[in-house]
Amino acid sequence: MKGPISAFPILSIDRRSAIPLFRQVYAALSAAILDQRLPPGARLPATRSLAEQLSLSRTAVVAAYEQLLAEGYTTGRVGAGTYVSTDLPGKPRGRVAKPPTAVGRTDHGIPRLAGQVDVTLQNDARPFNLGRTLVDSRTMDIWRRLSARSLRSLSRSHLGYGDPRGSPELRSALAAYLASHRAVRCDPEQIIVTSGTQHAMDLVTRILLPSGSEAWIEDPGYPLTREALTAAGVTLHPVPVDSQGLDVAAAMRTAPRAHAAFITPSHQFPTGVVLSMARRLELIAWARSADAWIVEDDYASEFRYGGHPLAALQGLDGEGRTLYVGTLNKGLFPGLRVGYLVVPEMLLPRFVATRYLADRQPPGLQQEVLASFIADGHLASHIRRMRNLYRGQRDRLVDALRRQASDFLQIDPPDQGMHLVAYLRDGLSDTAIARAALDHDVVVRPLSRLYVRAKLRQGLLLGFSGYPASSIARAAGQLANASRNLAIKAHQMLAEARDP
Template structure:
């Protein structure tokens, strides 16, 4: 059990006004993390059982479990089946470095960060695996990418523009790429875009950070899906926004909760094409109701259409931006999922009144995206190669999704049930009642398999236990071997 002083530290975090915008589980997680970083909880020290700590704090056990799960995901604690939770061995290095810095004359006692800087640092950021392993989500197949064609187009650009491709670029992006993107989203997604309304960025994550800082002030409310994409939640938390979770059903976001919510919000974030992580598609009537709500309250709709190219069942619904006559929607897309992560090109289709403010704000972040990559991508799209590549990958991904769903049904019977999505690059699986999500994720990690727990994506921490399985980047034989290994690991761990 915690010492009295340690318990009081956690209680102080819960009660501090500066932390009021954070959900309870995040306050507990950050308080315990601070105790570890300060050396108050040494390596190998046991943490209180979740039930006991919940009783001491007067909270639900689920709230404590969610806090512990995040601490484990960040590497601060280890969880051992049947033994409990312990401070991780690796934390000694972090703790010793902190104490050493306090004793060194030429260093300040602690980083003098702003509240926003502290929030960004403590969030851990958004980090992707440099060497993907099954079943890390959101990673496309890169081994099938037409590299020789890309090299040829890049050489053409260099031959025609020469060293001009090495100079600073337009902060809004090169015009040929903006025009190609506008043509593409108009044709394929039913958008209303023109080249002058497209802003080229390095990623959808950058677009989310821009929206959070340009459209809202710290302390203002934004509606988010529950569960929600972790990158969006971290961007909004870092900006000091109050995230108000809105529940989902099989038709996506429950828009009626937004319409009837007495608390005003300046914006809503959603992934309507196939929601992350559930895969649900927002119905047309809810899209229209959301558009009218935004117009009535002069609120913004932040629409992340991150992997809309990959829809496997029926025709995809038109994007919200294309249905919005009031220009209250910011449409965000990325080539990270449709082409390859190393390209570092995303984009936003903006309402006219936001073009200049967002472009100016972007210059304060990184100035511009690399012109050579932009011009090469523009030719790739203009030549029809992008559409051909997406169509080819759509067929490959659909086959891999079907294979994965079948293998989960065969090998994980009695453990988890696949929730086959209509699109996307990952498939959610729900654990059978009584099984531990944390134990499953831990067992998979020890077997060299990456699973993203579903409950950690719920703001309220009350989601049904399960995990997300990315399938796009893995060949059929790799999927088969990984599912077999996962099944063995989960049964041995008695998950």
């Protein structure tokens, strides 16, 4: 390790900005690390020293350092100093590739369905189904008040057609929120309001991936993205996921000239791992050299329980190769049906035209309510309250499973997200347990079904965000009973096979 840097650059802090002070310190330091103005192995100043230099509270600088450490920019531990990571790839060199021309789908036939989508199970309200949320009385009261105000005013803007991208007020509110909370770099003009993640993915597929295109997907990964791409005739290259996220080197060996990579970098679905900083930079460098696109699905990253939410990959990409997909259906409630797509400027005209032809525009009244809800700070407050609530739900579920099912399940509490993965012991079948659990009024998803080619693991996905705390222990006990009964039957069958 190198010693402390002798002339640390003065960071620019804008106290009038809506971006939190710790986030400004983090952004300046991470940019200096990526540009190698802070070289690998360099020691950062002590937090107290930097706080005095910037006339900031030490708390803000500590939070920035913790974020840099969490995202892999730095290494070190309390009392031993903070150093710039030495395993980050160098700055990309060479000619910047000419951006490809966005093309539409070339096939006119009806796309074949890739599989059977179980929409009934999606609507099941029993624990521990995925994707469900809670809304407290404070949010409900604010939502009712804002909705009533919009209905009373019914301004002239609702009496005609609007911008296909969504209302300027909502897009401005989203841009400010994303800059402050997700470190996304965009202007309101780059945002397209959608009805959710699947709508955004459909736009991406229609415009960038004609039939026969190649794409990377995570293995295991989100099944609806895989189904949608397969139905569109895209050739998929499943890429294994390990403790550092998507294996970029393996993907480049398998399909170096793929047209796009579909990833969940901040909270990989379903495993929950975070894409390491080294691999994020490798992915961006690949997209740049291969004229490819990165589609970042940032589906539940606000709910991080061990610190501030991790910065989006899109904010790292200075080449404009990343399309950022977000949703309010997880942060608020799935019935809202509002998401958003942040599009690189070079692609914007085609995306706006396609959005217009497919669905004209999003609903106006709902946008007006949402714009006020976000701009007035209610969304950020709601997320903070739900983060605390979901943390408690997670801890309650982990405790119940460890007490009642530790002989069948291995549970590692997730640091982020709205579900956990419980890995099975003793060779039990996750699909068999999922079927048995339904008879005990419990919904769990088998992990093994989310694999394509990678070596699969048997496990269960359990959502913990959308259920009353009082129901969690009881449902965990029912799941334990279902697992125990299956284990007993499996042992009996094995004994009978050995001693007929």
